[in-house]
Amino acid sequence: MNQKLVLFFLIGLMACRSSNDESIIRKHPSAIDIKPSSVKFFKEVLPNLAKKKILLVTNPSGIGNNPERLMQTFSENEIRLQYLIGLEHGFLGLDEDFSSTPVTIDSTFNVPIYHIYKLKPSDIQLLLSGVDAVVFDVQDMGMRCYTYLTVLKRLMDQIPDNKIQFVLLDHVSPGMEIATSGSELKSGYENFAADFPLLFFTGLSLGESAKYYNAEYLQNRIDLTVIPMENYSRGMRFEKTGLVWNTPSPNLPNLDSARNYLALVFLEGINISVGRGTQAPFVYFGAPWFKDSEEFASLLHSDAGNDYYFQPVFFKPAFGPYKDKICRGLRMTVVNLNYNPIRLAYNLIKLLKENYKRDFKWNGGGEKFFIDNLWGNDGFRKAIDANLTYEEFHATFASVEEAFAKKIKKYYIY
Numbered sequence: 123m124n125q126k127l128v129l130f131f132l133i134g135l136m137a138c139r140s141s142n143d144e145s146i147i148r149k150h151p152s153a154i155d156i157k158p159s160s161v162k163f164f165k166e167v168l169p170n171l172a173k174k175k176i177l178l179v180t181n182p183s184g185i186g187n188n189p190e191r192l193m194q195t196f197s198e199n200e201i202r203l204q205y206l207i208g209l210e211h212g213f214l215g216l217d218e219d220f221s222s223t224p225v226t227i228d229s230t231f232n233v234p235i236y237h238i239y240k241l242k243p244s245d246i247q248l249l250l251s252g253v254d255a256v257v258f259d260v261q262d263m264g265m266r267c268y269t270y271l272t273v274l275k276r277l278m279d280q281i282p283d284n285k286i287q288f289v290l291l292d293h294v295s296p297g298m299e300i301a302t303s304g305s306e307l308k309s310g311y312e313n314f315a316a317d318f319p320l321l322f323f324t325g326l327s328l329g330e331s332a333k334y335y336n337a338e339y340l341q342n343r344i345d346l347t348v349i350p351m352e353n354y355s356r357g358m359r360f361e362k363t364g365l366v367w368n369t370p371s372p373n374l375p376n377l378d379s380a381r382n383y384l385a386l387v388f389l390e391g392i393n394i395s396v397g398r399g400t401q402a403p404f405v406y407f408g409a410p411w412f413k414d415s416e417e418f419a420s421l422l423h424s425d426a427g428n429d430y431y432f433q434p435v436f437f438k439p440a441f442g443p444y445k446d447k448i449c450r451g452l453r454m455t456v457v458n459l460n461y462n463p464i465r466l467a468y469n470l471i472k473l474l475k476e477n478y479k480r481d482f483k484w485n486g487g488g489e490k491f492f493i494d495n496l497w498g499n500d501g502f503r504k505a506i507d508a509n510l511t512y513e514e515f516h517a518t519f520a521s522v523e524e525a526f527a528k529k530i531k532k533y534y535i536y
Contacts, residue, residue, distance in 0.1 A: 157352035174254035183370035184259030208237035264297025292329035307498035373403035385463035391493025399439035408451015429461035
């Protein structure tokens, strides 16, 4: 009897393994049957890439989370992986800093991995001239400052007219739940954290952003295929989709960090640690000079309503700002997912500047303040320096938000 039970268990286990598709690997139980774009990619799209030479852009937040499966399916379809494109955090998503060299050899696939932030446009053109198709699959954040969007733009800029197939696997992002908002990117402020011509919160999925850019700036010259998610509805909370969070970079290990990142990324423009090098990146923030945590938290709570709350915390970063120094600060917990991250960031930085006059500093200086690079112009910094309220600051770009909200609707997929 026991032998029969063991045999039955083994048969069941083998059956589960044989049905090992992405909908099982990348979803937890949910009443909503959302199918990630990778399901259709492996079943329908990948066979059409047979015998082609591929440039691959991915990491563990996309199809790069199963390199063995990629190698097997590429081999079965006689697909030749020519190159990998190195994103900010590397192919495995583990690198804290940018690569110091333009090209390395990837240990997983044993092919060159080119770090696009080190390449000239002519270098990218040369890479693209040696492939038949680009496959792009990473989790983004729905924010202009998240550098994967910059990588997308810089590749699209250099693709020859309709000569290369561009396949993009689409994702849900936490930032996509926020309506397009923020200021536009102004000439002279382009950088790796601000290069895509959308507002700070794009209001679009990565696939929709690619459609927008192809139409508005490239005259639809790219042979673009966006593989959508199935059964996803616009505005649906990430938690309701049943999709698991696949870490896109080392400092967004979970959904709490990702949601806090929407606001706390602005703190990278000032001399504050955002918890990089701790067990809670973009959850903790503080500095050695930060004092009276409870009193400062009460100031924030008076503005927050019931959207979020802050708790005093001590931490010591292992790397990044204030490495190996004890920092005093706060832990942020989001309660209302409808909170306005730009409003929070603005009021938080404004309060820091008002309450720590001797210690507060904008990172950078002269004509290159990092907060300007993040925001896409100098409006955020100058509004705080002028002591404008958030409402006064928002009035300076509200009309831009309205115009973009109308402009981008035609590119909606969901």
